[in-house]
Amino acid sequence: MAQGKATATFNIDGLTSSHHDDGRTRSPLGRKDSSPLMPPFMVSAPGKVIVYGEHAVVHGKAAIAASISLRSYLLVHFLSKSRRTVSLLFPDIGLSHTWDIPALPWSAFSAPGKKKTYYDLVTELDPDLLEALEPHIDNISPNAPPATRKIHQSSATAFLYLFLSLGTSSSPPCVYTLRSTIPIGAGLGSSASIAVCLSSSLLVQCRALAGPHPDQPAAESELNIERINRWAFVAEMCIHGNPSGVDNTVSSGGKAVLFQRRDYSKPPLVKRLNTFPELPLLLVNTRQSRSTATEVAKVANLRKSFPTIAESVLSAIDNITESAHTLLTSDDFDADSTTLKTLGELAAINHGLLVALGVSHPKLERLRALIDHTGIGWTKLTGAGGGGCAITILNPEWKGKPDGGVNGVKKPSPKARTLVRNGTDSEGSSEKRKSGLEPALIAPKALIPASLSNQLQEEGFEVFTTTLAGDGVGVLWPAVLHNVNSITNREEGGEEIDQEKFLTAVGTEGIEKLVGVSNTFEEGHPRHRGGVGGWKFWRY
Ligand SMILES: Nc1ncnc2c1ncn2[C@@H]1O[C@H](COP(=O)(O)OP(=O)(O)OP(=O)(O)O)[C@@H](O)[C@H]1O
Numbered sequence: 001m002a003q004g005k006a007t008a009t010f011n012i013d014g015l016t017s018s019h020h021d022d023g024r025t026r027s028p029l030g031r032k033d034s035s036p037l038m039p040p041f042m043v044s045a046p047g048k049v050i051v052y053g054e055h056a057v058v059h060g061k062a063a064i065a066a067s068i069s070l071r072s073y074l075l076v077h078f079l080s081k082s083r084r085t086v087s088l089l090f091p092d093i094g095l096s097h098t099w100d101i102p103a104l105p106w107s108a109f110s111a112p113g114k115k116k117t118y119y120d121l122v123t124e125l126d127p128d129l130l131e132a133l134e135p136h137i138d139n140i141s142p143n144a145p146p147a148t149r150k151i152h153q154s155s156a157t158a159f160l161y162l163f164l165s166l167g168t169s170s171s172p173p174c175v176y177t178l179r180s181t182i183p184i185g186a187g188l189g190s191s192a193s194i195a196v197c198l199s200s201s202l203l204v205q206c207r208a209l210a211g212p213h214p215d216q217p218a219a220e221s222e223l224n225i226e227r228i229n230r231w232a233f234v235a236e237m238c239i240h241g242n243p244s245g246v247d248n249t250v251s252s253g254g255k256a257v258l259f260q261r262r263d264y265s266k267p268p269l270v271k272r273l274n275t276f277p278e279l280p281l282l283l284v285n286t287r288q289s290r291s292t293a294t295e296v297a298k299v300a301n302l303r304k305s306f307p308t309i310a311e312s313v314l315s316a317i318d319n320i321t322e323s324a325h326t327l328l329t330s331d332d333f334d335a336d337s338t339t340l341k342t343l344g345e346l347a348a349i350n351h352g353l354l355v356a357l358g359v360s361h362p363k364l365e366r367l368r369a370l371i372d373h374t375g376i377g378w379t380k381l382t383g384a385g386g387g388g389c390a391i392t393i394l395n396p397e398w399k400g401k402p403d404g405g406v407n408g409v410k411k412p413s414p415k416a417r418t419l420v421r422n423g424t425d426s427e428g429s430s431e432k433r434k435s436g437l438e439p440a441l442i443a444p445k446a447l448i449p450a451s452l453s454n455q456l457q458e459e460g461f462e463v464f465t466t467t468l469a470g471d472g473v474g475v476l477w478p479a480v481l482h483n484v485n486s487i488t489n490r491e492e493g494g495e496e497i498d499q500e501k502f503l504t505a506v507g508t509e510g511i512e513k514l515v516g517v518s519n520t521f522e523e524g525h526p527r528h529r530g531g532v533g534g535w536k537f538w539r540y
Pocket residue numbers: 072090092093151152154155178179180183184185186187188189190191192194239240247290291292293382383384385388
């Protein structure tokens with residue numbers, strides 16, 4: 001995780017309760033509490049990239065987005081019934097807070113006309129309910145700097161709004177521990193992925209979901225994903241005001257989608273793009289953080305100041321998305337160099353229009369200049385902009401030397417060579433692609449000129465490798481992972497995931513190795529998790 005790595009010493013307000021191998025929880029004093037009502041469980045949801053149409057999608061236009069393999073993981077463990085507390089432990093942002101369950105404003109949330117059920121469609125936040133939450137949000141992280149407090153408060157508001165909407169005053173005492181491999185505020189849908197984790201965990205707890213299980217009919221899976229997505233949208237509204245819903249939709253259902261929301265009082269149009277192609281993409285983070293809410297507000301202000309001009313820019317973006325969609329879904333689609341050139345040029349025009357909307361950043365422009373200079377492909381910002389990440393659709397006809405110097409730029413330092421981290425070997429990924437599960441490998445190492453990697457690293461940029469269009473929300477119930485050896489196809493024992501192991505896993509690699517939903521690698525051998533008793537996904 002980019003910010004605030006977890007350490008073993010991180011605990012909740014001095015509370016060190018954790019689930020132990022004997023299936024019981026222990027208090028800070030080491031005393032055994034009574035057996036928990038439910039075993040600990042986990043949920044996980046992916047981040048996303050928007051390929052075309054960000055910002056325009058907030059104003060009723062279409063966007064195309066795909067899930068990525070970077071994910072958030074949420075562990076829920078239960079405390080003894082006598083405790084009556086609920087805690088959030090979000091070490092990535094340094095948040096640790098505990099509330100007394102009976103002291104929360106249950107009466108406001110269950111008042112006539114306010115009470116919601118899990119299947120309701122909530123399209124706006126209720127100001128009375130937000131006001132009722134205020135005293136329980138105001139006292140969070142009193143000593144943190146204002147910007148940090150704001151981040152803590154928005155994540156906590158998302159949690160409490162859902163906890164009080166979906167739970168009751170007799171909800172079981174528990175702890176929600178979250179870790180994410182998605183950089184925060186980088187345009188990769190970190191907020192949507194935590195929104196989906198919160199929504200799915202609370203819906204699991206109130207038994208509002210069926211499955212997931214491998215034989216589940218597609219229509220039933222879809223219904224469950226939709227249920228999770230609706231409440232994730234509510235959490236997204238708590239975090240960044242006026243979301244279109246595209247991020248939480250991709251994070252819930254995974255894969256890739258064409259998304260459009262013309263009328264906010266109705267569900268959006270979502271067309272799943274199940275045959276989303278293997279777009280060769282490079283993903284680079286400027287490491288310039290920003291808030292989606294701020295960038296979305298900039299475009300809203302531009303629309304107020306220049307309504308006609310802003311509308312024509314947004315319509316032009318809509319045309320780009322539509323052209324790309326037509327191309328991507330045509331019967332004779334072939335990711336040949338002519339098609340990729342068109343998709344790339346559309347991306348580059350889309351970026352220009354985002355610049356016109358005022359949501360680029362000097363660092364994004366610098367990044368684009370560096371990449372354009374090599375001629376390896378077409379670059380645009382992805383997500384809210386103002387910093388964050390850019391994607392490059394790679395040009396298969398690029399004639400430079402991947403591992404040599406380009407245009408006289410010096411050879412890379414050994415440090416720079418580690419910059420492009422490619423966690424998947426070519427055999428493993430092509431096998432997965434054949435099965436249609438994770439079709440796209442981003443930034444094949446050999447396609448990136450080493451001199452570019454070098455330069456990017458020297459200027460503080462970060463290159464990611466990830467796969468596109470994988471699974472959406474997943475559940476690990478109970479939080480025990482069975483390792484399946486991909487060579488023998490046999491289970492190799494189970495591993496219970498407790499809070500301590502989860503908190504002490506180091507970085508993205510440690511988290512993925514401990515609880516990752518897809519392949520992890522051990523001594524060069526792929527180790528598949530997700531067999532019997534492992535992660536399960538709603539698929540359709
Ligand atoms: N790992 C995390 N732990 C706790 N809260 C998180 C985490 N990741 C994201 N958040 C919440 O989401 C907010 C960031 O959301 P924001 O929409 O600004 O960025 P993003 O979702 O990464 O980017 P984009 O919306 O452009 O894809 C944080 O301020 C925080 O409230």
